[in-house]
Amino acid sequence: MRPVLEPPTCLLVLGAGEPWESTAVESGRPGSGLVVVKRCIDLTDLLATASSGQAQVAVVAAGADGLDRQAVEHLHQVGVRVVVVLAAEGPEHLAERGRLAGVDLLLPAAQITELGARLQALRPPTELTRSPEPAPRRAPGAAPAVAVWGPQGAPGRTTIALGLAGALAARGADPLLLDLDPAGGTVAQHLGVLDDVSGLLAASRRLSDGDLAGSFVALQRRVAGFRLLTGLPRGERWTEVAAGLAPELLALGRRQGPVVADLGSSIEDDAAAGYTGRAGRYDLTREALADADRLVVVGTADPVGLTRLARALGELRELRADVVPTVVVNRVRRSLGWDAAQLRALVTSWAPGTEPILVPEARSTLDRAMVAGRSVAELGDGELSRAFEAVTCALLPEIPRAPRAGIRLRRAGRARRR
Numbered sequence: 001m002r003p004v005l006e007p008p009t010c011l012l013v014l015g016a017g018e019p020w021e022s023t024a025v026e027s028g029r030p031g032s033g034l035v036v037v038k039r040c041i042d043l044t045d046l047l048a049t050a051s052s053g054q055a056q057v058a059v060v061a062a063g064a065d066g067l068d069r070q071a072v073e074h075l076h077q078v079g080v081r082v083v084v085v086l087a088a089e090g091p092e093h094l095a096e097r098g099r100l101a102g103v104d105l106l107l108p109a110a111q112i113t114e115l116g117a118r119l120q121a122l123r124p125p126t127e128l129t130r131s132p133e134p135a136p137r138r139a140p141g142a143a144p145a146v147a148v149w150g151p152q153g154a155p156g157r158t159t160i161a162l163g164l165a166g167a168l169a170a171r172g173a174d175p176l177l178l179d180l181d182p183a184g185g186t187v188a189q190h191l192g193v194l195d196d197v198s199g200l201l202a203a204s205r206r207l208s209d210g211d212l213a214g215s216f217v218a219l220q221r222r223v224a225g226f227r228l229l230t231g232l233p234r235g236e237r238w239t240e241v242a243a244g245l246a247p248e249l250l251a252l253g254r255r256q257g258p259v260v261a262d263l264g265s266s267i268e269d270d271a272a273a274g275y276t277g278r279a280g281r282y283d284l285t286r287e288a289l290a291d292a293d294r295l296v297v298v299g300t301a302d303p304v305g306l307t308r309l310a311r312a313l314g315e316l317r318e319l320r321a322d323v324v325p326t327v328v329v330n331r332v333r334r335s336l337g338w339d340a341a342q343l344r345a346l347v348t349s350w351a352p353g354t355e356p357i358l359v360p361e362a363r364s365t366l367d368r369a370m371v372a373g374r375s376v377a378e379l380g381d382g383e384l385s386r387a388f389e390a391v392t393c394a395l396l397p398e399i400p401r402a403p404r405a406g407i408r409l410r411r412a413g414r415a416r417r418r
């Protein structure tokens, strides 16, 4: 038999237990022009092997775990064409066509013996369709996106993000709060939202299907006067978050109004993830920090919290040297023995150019907000709501302050109770 393809085409096969797998492997018999270089155990194995440049074609079962548009794009980027084998030709596979958009060949399992001939008909790799260039992230006139970050030790990132969203809502700015903590979302719990449908996971699936923009508004829910995209129900589900999701969410959010993103603490770079084209655990945080227009760094006022804050500011400079963050020193209380001037001087020495904002310890106010599932701004004027106002003014001075918003809301609350 004459060689079908010249030079031999190297294949990776991921059959995921489908009966056609052995036939696909046999297609690499001598003289066929095909060589099966590896039967992969899962998609991560396939993506990593493809990244090493050993193959030109991946033959993958449509039902392989994790196979989505992002995986197909990664294979294309490393010069590998993608053949997806459909278990059966039926209406259910038509629904999959969106998920599998961009694959080079959809092959019904019944036609697996024709694999060699069908590969010949494929376009050469140089003509592969690449994803269109992404739209510019910040359209002129778009609202700003704020990332709220801080070191480990629960310094109050979520509390400050909620305070900021509440203060913006009180100004009538209709903010969107994104819960982007890869360790597991807590914004919903702070607000007493009890169903565990994850807006973030739904958004990730839509991104993989190429339909995030169309469904973005429907994924949000309105709570405590602002729009919310809920986070991960459990930390271990970070693996389901698509790479590049955070910048997409920020870009779509900016079109509607100001965006506040509540982030996790670690910004460790997972270098190994790059080989698979998949997101590393902390990429959600890193991507949001890298893409946001304004940054808030939260630390606590105690000695451990301040040491961590100093380190965090150093780490952040490596990622975003171009932005001077707004530093929030949270849980300030007399019993620690620092006065406000000392705290400010300390923080400014670590982060020149910043004017840190001090937020008081206010356990009972936060308890009341949490029990009622409301923002602190909705509870009315008070020390904590004034501190959140100060954070908002420092960070987003262009968004006008509503006159005596707290008092107006308190009166409205009283009227409701009557």
Ligand SMILES: Nc1ncnc2c1ncn2[C@@H]1O[C@H](COP(=O)(O)OP(=O)(O)OP(=O)(O)O)[C@@H](O)[C@H]1O
Pocket: 150, 153, 154, 155, 156, 157, 158, 159, 160, 181, 186, 265, 330, 331, 332, 359, 360, 361, 362, 363, 366
């Ligand atoms: N100013 C404050 N006064 C009193 N308690 C506070 C204050 N800020 C935060 N807290 C409390 O500290 C705890 C941790 O706060 P929060 O959940 O905002 O931290 P985080 O940095 O988001 O932590 P995590 O790592 O869990 O995401 C919560 O119980 C919160 O109510």
Ligand SMILES: [Mg+2]
Pocket: 157, 158, 159, 181, 186, 262, 263
């Ligand atoms: Mg948090």
